[in-house]
Amino acid sequence: MNDMQDISNKLDRIEQLAIISSKTVLDLSEAAVFTGYSESHIYNLTSRKAIPHYKKNRKLFFKKSELEDWLLERQVKTDKEIESKAATYVSTHKK
Template identity: 45%
Template structure:
């Protein structure tokens, strides 16, 4: 096995291990989210993202809270909007 393949396999293993962690370091959070460190620092400094800083030191993230933050402001698909509209119309017809 060549070095490139070994390196790719190690990267894959590291990503899989990262998914199972509950608490992420700043660097791990960048890797996990794909966000640049400068952007993540900006979000923590303006308190726009949930994080912990025990003893005023390193920054840590609760992975579940990070996932919730990443998934906020969801855009519904056209199909979901049509289903919601149909449900609304049918519900209002029953009231009449």
């Protein structure tokens, strides 16, 4: 019986992701699924104004494109990118 519940849960998740992929504006629960954070964490981020969001009639909404930008705002550079930037800096700042 547990296998059937697992399959049902997976199908529900697939359906939810399919719906989210076709939308440009998400509600709180959809934003949580999209980002992988819990609803309470997303709500906490909104109360601290740490995540881009909108309010209408006390309900929270999120632009999917802004969530993507927010998720990717702090890129960790690779060693190769850092070395390249350092080499460029050294070559342009030689005395």
